[in-house]
Amino acid sequence: MSNVPGTAAVPSPKSRIHGCLLGGALGDSLGYAVEFDSIAAIRSRFGPKGLQDFAALDGGSHFSDDTQMTLYTVDGLVEALEWANAGVGADANACVWLAYLRWLNTQGMSAPDPAPRPQQRWIDSQQVLRHRRAPGAACLSGLATGEMGTVHRPVNPDSKGCGTVMRSAPFGLIPHIPAESVYKLSSDAASLTHGHPSARQSAGVFSLLIHSLVQGRGLLEAAQLAADHVRSDAEAVPELRARLDAAIRWAGEAAAQGSETRALLAPEDLVRELGEGWVAEEALAVGLYAVLATASGGPTAPGGQAAAPAPAEHFKAAIAVAINHSGDSDSTGSIAGNILGAYYGEACLPADWLEALEAPEVIRGMADQLVAVTTA
Template structure:
């Protein structure tokens, strides 16, 4: 994998960058997830939390990274079957992976549910810690029913637990954008049934897919927005938040990135799907070099975007994770700060899952 910031990232670099970048944003955000902005400033100064070095006790990644890696595992299993000439239901493979994640959280898998065979990921002890998992993710899987778009579990839930785990669908090459969107939104139905939860997940995966195909950040954002605006059944709140994120980012400059208070006022706190996607996307676009009148090192962009994504009164780990996924998919590993990687929990597990996805998609 090349770390030359001027090089076009390889597919391998984008996969590793997306998963590691998401974990970095998640980890830094998890340190302040339940804090109001006044408390964040009290703890870390007027600029908020901006670096791992100030976290004396270190930090951990949350359920966001756990579920993202289990999403990877479900996709990998489906592709392993496909590569061996056997068709497999991709959504069923993801569901089985999520049932194995549920077991890591100490929640019994219902007797009526299938008993998935253990895989490499299940033996990684670092993934067996309970890191504030979303209620809808737990309750939806604990039903033992495989939710579908036509018969979703938690039909009124639109928590961000769908978006924060959905980047891996966009990392699979050689499949059409519409298929990426459907795979992601179908997988969201396994735990969340609200249209905005499903469509936000689909839009996020579509954005990642566009970046992997070589799109610019602005172009990928427009592709995701166009998909939502072109859908007559799109949730109005998703349309509103995504349009606002793109518009406000276009107005940003070196001195005009939204304050944490204005960010929440305009885009929300990120606890629900469309807000989390909007905040993470805004953070990336508003801090992009072209928005600030010049060139910037990818790692500088990464640091700046994550700072915007996590320093607010809301779901800081999920918004940080989304921003990190986007930048890692765009720049590849070149954007990941070396000192941040040194502070990341269990990077070998994240790299291990990234390597599995590379292996099954590079044949």
Template structure:
């Protein structure tokens, strides 16, 4: 990568709405996908009908978000602590703050880190009882934190793990304005190393946060931002070939001319996962979600209709439905802002006030609004 100074991206006028849209959109997509995370497509259709799971109203409340949203909120809180220190004129180690935030999340799961791990100082988020539930956290996230060693790029924990637990929590890194996109990529990929050591886990996380930044801060269009994330992935020294293959396939298969050749009908179900993977690992989760967003864009009449179409496509398959749904929701919220969020779903979401409060704190600390 070039060592030349990189341009910074100032936030757009509707930045606050994009921040709220990103975090809440991810929570809504996660909530839908969590209903069927461990179900096969055949089981989903047997329960909900041939169209699969298409609406939160198909289940009886209360509905829950998964560990994906829990960890996203703790990512956000780690960044809030860094910003609080910065606004007081004190520099803070970003990755150390993120590690401490994830250690606090680990305690909400009833697990205490061993070894040399410090005891994090509690923060407001830790008092929120809704977060103190086990929602099927990923094994690598648990083991990467509970051992007590702070994972880094050069001293990785879980060196062979590339589970999607890095990508699904990393949208907040893309929401920091007035810094170079390269810094966003670096922060996100280094934070992935706290739990996952495989290059694809780090690079997928960095590419995803880059994508969110291009949408929510730089203001690019969906396909333009996706292409930019693909270019950045290819530019990484030692780029993981599986990540590049999945991203390239998601972009190619969602191209307008390819969709037009199939009467505008996107790949779905087994066709989708056969082409891009089941989403249990980082590069597959990112590719499935990205395809779902891009392939449903041509027929979208309104932002909420696009959101519904994309998230439905992203969760109805045999794979990791909550993570692919969450990532798709993050992307659409970053692009459209809060306008993408279906009002009926907001009424069914678990503790939206918590999500809105933390998103609002990020807006306040970055742009003062």
């Protein structure tokens, strides 16, 4: 029996991988249109409810560096798995670092000698990924050092920007590895560019959340497991604990009331309680809140219980919450889209939104590569 409300079957691994990457790109793209706008400016442009749909964007929207770096994360993992499937050991984090160095080249920058010069791969020939879409300063500067940052030898030691979280969903999409390995892979990769503990811990927890969903757990269960991991970690930074707990608490209050009376946080209150999303733990909290708070529909199910919304309607509602605030709207939208795509699979992706998405064939191309090395 499915754990996905309103669907007949559990999504396949392929559907979850495609759903996660495409869903993240959709949330990123819609959020990128308002990334640097205040909520007042968003309302002035799109009306009291803010930006709700791609149809409101006359010129369409591009995806940002969030999707670019997520796809390069996929590529680094694919290369490591290709080596592993061939019987050759490879350092997964080194493969991801080399992929990020190739992404750095797409941004018109290169690491100094003696940093390696990675060989080109399929992803590097995709021109749509070579545009500069407001890349994060820490991602650029950390890679531009030419040093492979680690937990013990960090680059940007004080940076905890959301550039780690927004690229880390792919670590949770790798099947057949234990949760602690998912966390380590993700947090180690975060250290390539960001040295603050919250940057790597938030990325690791986000990947754990995706991993739990791919293993078949429900949204709230996966969120609680992620929060439990943080609570049990003696080294967890207090701000990450506080933001995750607040996201789950406020989402519970909203979802319990159903869609007809749902008391979603106003954008101003969301920013006050969870943050603007420019730093790692805030971006994770906002994206998670948006997903959980919109997870129930109206009181139409038997027994008067709030019914689950249709997957595509849930997706649209969650992305609207995730992007309409004064903050890093593309990153919070991307995180929400990753979560729902991993949970529902492709069933949640609105068809009209997919038609508006930039270069879906490139995203699907990378998804297919990950499918090929993980499900064969």
